[in-house]
Amino acid sequence: MNALYDDPEFLDGYRRLRQSGQALNEPLEIPAMNAALPPVAGARVVDLGCGEGGLAVRLAEAGAAEVLAVDVSEQMLAAARLHPAVRYERADLADFEVPTGTADLVVSSMALHYVEDFDDLVARVARWLVPGGWLVFTMEHPMVTAPVVAADCVVDDYADEGRRERTWFVEGVIKYHRTIGSIVATLLRHGFQVERLDEPMPNPEQVVAQPSLAVHRRRPPILLIAARVR
Numbered sequence: 001m002n003a004l005y006d007d008p009e010f011l012d013g014y015r016r017l018r019q020s021g022q023a024l025n026e027p028l029e030i031p032a033m034n035a036a037l038p039p040v041a042g043a044r045v046v047d048l049g050c051g052e053g054g055l056a057v058r059l060a061e062a063g064a065a066e067v068l069a070v071d072v073s074e075q076m077l078a079a080a081r082l083h084p085a086v087r088y089e090r091a092d093l094a095d096f097e098v099p100t101g102t103a104d105l106v107v108s109s110m111a112l113h114y115v116e117d118f119d120d121l122v123a124r125v126a127r128w129l130v131p132g133g134w135l136v137f138t139m140e141h142p143m144v145t146a147p148v149v150a151a152d153c154v155v156d157d158y159a160d161e162g163r164r165e166r167t168w169f170v171e172g173v174i175k176y177h178r179t180i181g182s183i184v185a186t187l188l189r190h191g192f193q194v195e196r197l198d199e200p201m202p203n204p205e206q207v208v209a210q211p212s213l214a215v216h217r218r219r220p221p222i223l224l225i226a227a228r229v230r
Helices: 008-020 025-036 054-061 074-078 118-128 180-189 204-209 211-217
Strands: 044-048 066-071 086-090 103-109 129-140 162-168 170-177 192-198 222-229
Touching: 008 170, 025 054, 025 103, 025 129, 025 192, 025 222, 044 054, 054 066, 054 086, 054 103, 074 086, 103 118, 118 129, 118 180, 180 192, 180 222, 204 211
Parallel strands: 044 066, 044 103, 066 086, 103 129
Antiparallel strands: 129 222, 162 170, 192 222
């Protein structure tokens, strides 16, 4: 993962989006993540791609014993929320490691579509977790990442996994497309049992209140998976 969020132009656009209330985090992603999480009281947690620490702090406030929150972006970490149970570390998810069997829960919020080698990351996460430990993550839905040439709600090139280049605040934003089947197969191959798979979308009442969400009823914007290592 590169430090996209350290690009001043990108970071300004991203923060404006979050402040505008038009982002998908609050209406869709955060409620879905909260509903999928196992009990966290006393848990040792690793948060991959933690950004400014919103999820990490929520987990700490819910009673997690410790949260190791990791991000490659210096600017994100500089602005991260502080909590005595949260420790921040700057690292690239491509080679980040923690000792075997030292985590009860690994989470990631809207970051794993930036990871090139998903198979390798899942293999590492499986080692970090204790038996019965959980991996819960959200990412851009493959319906969104699929097109080689991005177009509103047009799904194309779904079967062809790999690198995608997008313009999102700046040109040249790199994401990686993989199919839902491939994502699930990778989890199963590394000893996970999928407990929940969700595609958070706005309900009609949310669209009435916030019309900009209407496009996300035409195709799902987010994929959520909760899996437990056997």
